Amino acid sequence: MPLRNYTVLKGKAVDTDIAKSGKPHFEIHIKDDQKHDYRIAVNIESGSRPSEVLYFASENFNSEQITKLPQLNSGFTSITSDNRDIALDYVRGKLFDHTKMIPLPHDKPGANNDLKEKIEGYMDEAMNKNATLYAFGEAWGPEENEPDKYFNFVPGSGIHDIHMNQGNIARWKSDDGIWQDGGILIHFEEENRWVGIFLAFQSQSWCTDSNGHAIKPVKDCSYNNPGH
Known part of the structure; x- marks a missing residue:
């Protein structure tokens, strides 16, 4: 069963935090x-x-999606078969050369050498330049009676699964699907420049079938020939 509510969220970043x-x-x-x-x-x-x-x-991200995203209303836009042309698929969409993906620890002593710092750097730039963010994943909320546990706004609402959502193992197989991958695209309007941030787990296979399920284990799936 794919993600229940595959969505793109459009807006401006105003603050960041780390889960405690x-x-x-x-x-x-x-x-x-x-x-x-x-x-x-x-x-x-x-x-x-x-x-x-x-x-x-x-x-300098470039794809068919970015020609359509600026026309979206801000906030949530659900992605269905009717507007799948804005969806992300790491395997089928040819969005980037995934052989260039590198594993990063979430936190490590030193400057700009962990995933927290990489994302933080782009968010700081986005806030300083008033850039527009497009976050792809699964939406949640509104949680009418609960304030957000990090930024305290009410009702709590947001988006997660900001990563590849296919080729999963074990209990996460139920999230598999095609044309439903997560990620963040940032549009720096004044420069007419786009940045794409893409994430995946090392346990996920890049060889997937029409349902997004792994057809080969990670060790047998070449990054240069990811499958279907």
Whole structure:
């Protein structure tokens, strides 16, 4: 069964935080044009081994999707078969060369050498330049009676699964699907420049069938020939 509510969230980043309990996440506070609040929860460590998340950032991202995204209303846009042309698929969409993805620890002493710092750097730049974010993943909320646990806005609402959502193992296989991968695209309007941030778990196979299920284990799936 694929993600229940595959969505793109459009807005402006206004603050960031790090999850203080549970699995490490990088938290982004985002507002839409009507000043509604949302949170983007980005996995920066895997619950499976190896724990380092695969990361790639395209500094000058270009794809068919970015010609359509600026026309979207701010806030949530559900992605269905009717507008699948804006969906992300790491395997089928040829969005980037995934052989360039590198595993990064979520936190490591030193400058700009871990996933937290990489994402934080782009979010700082986005906030300084008033860039527009497009976060792809699964939406949640509104949680009418609960304030957001990081940024305290009410009702709690946001998006997670900001990573590849196919080729999963064990209990995560139920999330598999095609054309439903997560990621963050940043549009620096004044420069007319796009940045794409893409994440995957090392336990995920890049060889997947029409349902997004792995057809080969990771060790037998060449990055240069990811499958269907």
